[in-house]
Amino acid sequence: MPSNDLPQDLPVLEFLKQRSPILMVDKVLSWEKGKRIRTLKAITVNDIHFKGHFPGFPVFPGVLTIESFAQAAAILIRAEDGEQEGLFDVIGSVMEFRFLRPLLPGDRLEVQMEITKAVGTNRIIEGRGTVEGETVATGKFTFGKLRLP
């Protein structure tokens, strides 16, 4: 990924409002403003959701894979738009999401998200998740802004 003369290791906590146990990005690996981002989520057997999903058979919940994609996208948007008072970046839709193999403790999920279309503040962002180079999930999102009270 080409450098954009900006720090590549963005501080995740400054770019996401989520916190433990729903933080699904550990680290930004690289990014290109307004275009794409690569993030990492290390899945460990210590993750709290494995207490119930499932006892004795830990499988990373699919909705959290989607969340991991969405948080990577949110960082990319936030890094471009900056903080906007009262406005939240929200998912409009999740499209064509495919889970290609279960994610298990020990997997290091690398998520790559790319903005493929932008109209005003709305965007289509497409993503791919890989573990050691193997594609484990793909999907497409629409993102927009919502003013919350």
Added chain:
Amino acid sequence: MDPNEIKKRIKGIIAGMFDVKSEDVQDTKPFIQMAKYDSMRALEFLAKVETEFNVMIDPDLLQKMGTVDSTTQVVLDLLHAK
């Protein structure tokens, strides 16, 4: 592709997005008059049309995709240009 087939599939997309019956989606009624149709839904519609017909749509064409009939024409033009 037959324009009527395109129209039928576009109605199917709208029906799926807004939880209405395909036969209730009108040819010339602007989507914007549908409850919950907004700029973000418009972009979702564009993405679904792209997937359905395996075409790339420039976001500038969104303004021409306001009804079933006008969207059918956009798709026809893109398929002919392939």
